[in-house]
Amino acid sequence: MEWESDETELKAAGAEALGGGRLGFLIRGWEIESRKRSILSSSLLQQWEEKLQTSHLPEMVFGESCLAIKHVSSGIKIHFNAFDALCGWKKEALPPVEVPAAAQWKFRSKPTDQVILDYDYTFTTPYCGSVSIEKWLRSEIARGLLMSSCSGGGAPEESSCNPHWVDCQEQIDMVALASKEPILFYDEVILYEDELADNGVSLLTVKVRVMPSGWFLLLRFWLRVDGVLMRLRDTRMHCTFGESTEPIILRESCWREATFKALSSKGYPTDSAAYNDPGVISERLPIVMRKTQKLIIT
Numbered sequence: 362m363e364w365e366s367d368e369t370e371l372k373a374a375g376a377e378a379l380g381g382g383r384l385g386f387l388i389r390g391w392e393i394e395s396r397k398r399s400i401l402s403s404s405l406l407q408q409w410e411e412k413l414q415t416s417h418l419p420e421m422v423f424g425e426s427c428l429a430i431k432h433v434s435s436g437i438k439i440h441f442n443a444f445d446a447l448c449g450w451k452k453e454a455l456p457p458v459e460v461p462a463a464a465q466w467k468f469r470s471k472p473t474d475q476v477i478l479d480y481d482y483t484f485t486t487p488y489c490g491s492v493s494i495e496k497w498l499r500s501e502i503a504r505g506l507l508m509s510s511c512s513g514g515g516a517p518e519e520s521s522c523n524p525h526w527v528d529c530q531e532q533i534d535m536v537a538l539a540s541k542e543p544i545l546f547y548d549e550v551i552l553y554e555d556e557l558a559d560n561g562v563s564l565l566t567v568k569v570r571v572m573p574s575g576w577f578l579l580l581r582f583w584l585r586v587d588g589v590l591m592r593l594r595d596t597r598m599h600c601t602f603g604e605s606t607e608p609i610i611l612r613e614s615c616w617r618e619a620t621f622k623a624l625s626s627k628g629y630p631t632d633s634a635a636y637n638d639p640g641v642i643s644e645r646l647p648i649v650m651r652k653t654q655k656l657i658i659t
Contacts, residue, residue, distance in 0.1 A: 374545050374573050386546065386571075389602040390433050393571060395548045398425035409444065413451050419484050419555040419563065422447075428550045428567050430576065435607050436495040437524060437658065439598065441567040441580055443552040449488035455481040458586050460560070483584050484555060484563050489596040489614055490580055492524045492656065526612060526654040533599045533611050533653070542572045561585040561633070575601040584618075587633040592618035593643055610656040617646035 376388040385394030401409065401424040409424065410416055422443050429440040457478040547570040555563040562585050569578040577599045584592040597613045625631045629645055636642050 370543065371545055376545060387433070388545070388571060391576065391600075391602070392429070392431040392433060393546075393569065393576065394429045394431075395550055395569070396425070396427050396429075397550060398423060401425070409447070412444075413447055415451060415480070417480055417482065418447070419553040421551075421554045423551050423553060426550050426552065428548070428569060428578070430569070430578070431495070432608055435658070437608070437610075437656070438493050438495055439610070440491050440493075441550070441552065442491065443565070445491045446486045446488035446552055446565055447484070450481065450484050450486040453481075453485070453487050455483075455485055457481055458483055458590050460586060460589055482557065483586065483592070484553065484565075485584060485592060485594070486565065486582055487594070488565075488580070488582075489612065490567075490598070492526075494524055494658070524656055524658050527657050529611070529653055529655040531611055531653065531655065533597055533613050538577055538599070542574060545571045545573065547571075557586060561587045561589075573602075575599065581639065583639040585633065585636055588621050588631070590618065590620050591624075591636060591642070591646060592616075593639050593646055595643075607658050611653060612656070613651070613653045615651045616649045617643060618649055619646045 371386070374388060376386045379385045379387060379392060379394060383394055384396065385392060387393075401422045405424060406418060406422065409422070410418060424443050427440055427442040429438060431438040457480060460478075547568070549566055549568040552565040552567065553563075554565070557563060562583065564583045565581070566583075567578060567580045569576060571577075578597070580596040580598075582592075582594040584590070594616045595614070597615075598610060600608050600610045603609070621631050624645060627645075629635075
């Protein structure tokens with residue numbers, strides 16, 4: 362993780378390293394762990410293709426990278442990984458974005474190949490993260506002797522609890538999150554990326570930051586098909602540290618998109634170079650869908 366504070370500040374906040382070779386910290390009853398690995402090998406990529414029943418995957422799939430956040434006492438675990446995201450892509454199966462003839466030519470692997478775009482080559486996903494419940498045999502084990510699912514180990518006891526998201530009126534307090542509260546640590550994990558044969562970018566990342574008051578994360582799918590379309594699907598989650606055994610976790614999903622033609626009609630530039638940073642141009646893209654949900658345990 363990319364630490365934003367020194368050991369004194371971390372200790373003052375009650376944070377301690379997870380240990381056991383895991384990259385992350387335990388703070389206020391939460392385990393926050395990230396794992397960054399190289400792209401999938403050809404053999405693993407073939408296994409994924411078989412499981413997903415597809416011959417198309419992004420150019421760079423970081424299949425063994427992930428971010429996991431677990432509330433130790435309740436067993437609530439929120440994690441983010443490329444496989445689940447691609448399952449969402451495969452299930453949603455959006456129609457392929459239509460590109461101009463000149464751009465289609467660049468999608469050919471050979472000049473003699475016929476262009477066939479019969480699948481969503483942008484790898485757009487509705488994925489908002491994965492949630493499960495794990496009840497550990499002893500809290501001491503959960504504090505570091507066993508590995509979390511992000512590390513691929515451990516033998517959690519099955520739980521009959523069922524976590525699910527329900528729509529709510531509460532909103533994530535973005536103004537409060539923008540305050541100058543110290544950032545104890547921060548990390549970003551890339552899940553997959555594709556440059557669309559040099560015709561744009563398709564990128565799925567997850568970022569997390571932890572403050573003395575709680576944690577906040579952003580899962581972002583960013584798509585730019587040069588000269589044609591931009592699409593942004595953001596999932597934000599926020600949890601304030603507290604004493605409750607069942608913490609309150611809010612999730613906001615916001616999908617935005619616009620064609621280059623529509624942006625041009627509003628006076629915005631049509632040069633793709635002006636749209637390299639999704640964070641800067643997100644407000645230019647109209648909202649397709651937005652909703653806020655709360656995690657409920659039953």
